[in-house]
Amino acid sequence: MTKAPDHISKKKFMEELYRCKRGSVTRRHFLGVTGLGAATAVLGSAMPGLKPGPAWAGDIGDRVVLATWPNYHDPANFEAFTEATGAHVQVNVFGSNEEMLAKLQAGATGWDVYVPTNYTITTYVSEDLIEPLDTSRLPNYDPSAYNPRYAEAGSVDGKLYAVPKNWGSTGFVANTKQLKGAPTPTSWREFFDLTMGDLSGGTIVHDYQLTTIGNALKYFGYSFNSVDEKELADAEKLLIDSKPHLFAISSDIQPSVRSGDATFAMAWSGDGKQLNTDMPEVVYILGEEGGELWSDYYAIPKSAPHMDAAYALINFMLDPAVNVKEVLAHGYPTADAKTTSMLPEALQNDPILYPAQALLDVLEFGAAVTLTDPNRAELMARFKSA
DSSP: OOOOOSOOOHHHHHHHHHHHHHTSSOHHHHHHHHSHHHHHHHHHHHOGGGSOOOOOOBTTBSEEEEEEOTTOSOHHHHHHHHHHHSOEEEEEEOSOHHHHHHHHHHOOOOOSEEOOBGGGHHHHHHTTOBOOOOGGGOTTOOGGGBOGGGTGGGEETTEEOEEEEEEEEEEEEEEGGGSTTOOOOOSHHHHHHHHTTTTTTOEEEOSOHHHHHHHHHHHTTOOTTOOOHHHHHHHHHHHHHHGGGEEEEOSOOHHHHHHTSOSEEEEEHHHHHHHHHHOTTEEEEOOTTOEEEEEEEEEOBTTOSOHHHHHHHHHHHHSHHHHHHHHHHHOOOOSBHHHHHTSOHHHHTOTTTSOOHHHHHTEEEOOTHHHHOHHHHHHHHHHHHO
């Protein structure tokens, strides 16, 4: 049993509050780590009127459980969904598709909706872990409005299993005020060389083999998706050599970048946009050697305990008026032309959301083989334990 903390610093409290607001941790985690959960329980028992009442149990039940990524939603949209339906949205945050897959393979996740990336969907289908979608229950889904490049992975063998959420790129962020006179880097080679040189101790790499290994491969000019043993050995040596110089291995980079503890961090484009909006000195960079282009989807696991609520939540999030608020909050572009047309012009022309074509042309979509390749999984495990 975890003991509630007797004391938490102001800095730690604000970091946890920010993570909770951004959806990086659940409300339960926030209440537990700050001690507010225990305080609420004590007050509730002393003053019953302070206890939260149960959600109105409508046709879809009183809750829906969403497994998703850090900093990826507007919490106000979840509150609006709860107000409209009576179903509370419980958010579980993960840092890699491998973690999502392992949880589903283990069974009994309790998830109703999850957010897989394009290259994983064929694996979910082959393992019978994903529910085919009944589009009659998604009236807000208009396939003609979606850019096929970021939508086609949702269908396997002519059957729809997932509908697009967002797309984006994977690059890195740099705090230009902390570069110690070095020019702003433009490549993965500079990212790793500076990490192991003058800027040692201030870099975060993802806790996610696809991006961390993929970007190490790009250092050598190899494919982001390589499973070649010699190329993986080169990437492993680079990662092992860089590990003593890292600040952290984490997919939730924002608290450490915002606090100034991290100068560099591998980043998804939405993290880059959120950080740059609040801290203009933090810039988002696509390595000139290339990297990842990706698209994420809403899907329903076969084991979903609240199927009606799952469809209701996905349909709600696909409403362009709701999706606009999502994009404004998280800074990832959407494949839905209806939503894009409603965005402010400045955002439609933003170079982080919509990079120059020359930068996009060298990016690669993740390949399905990387999700289950044992050599990449073992490499990541060795790197983390080194």
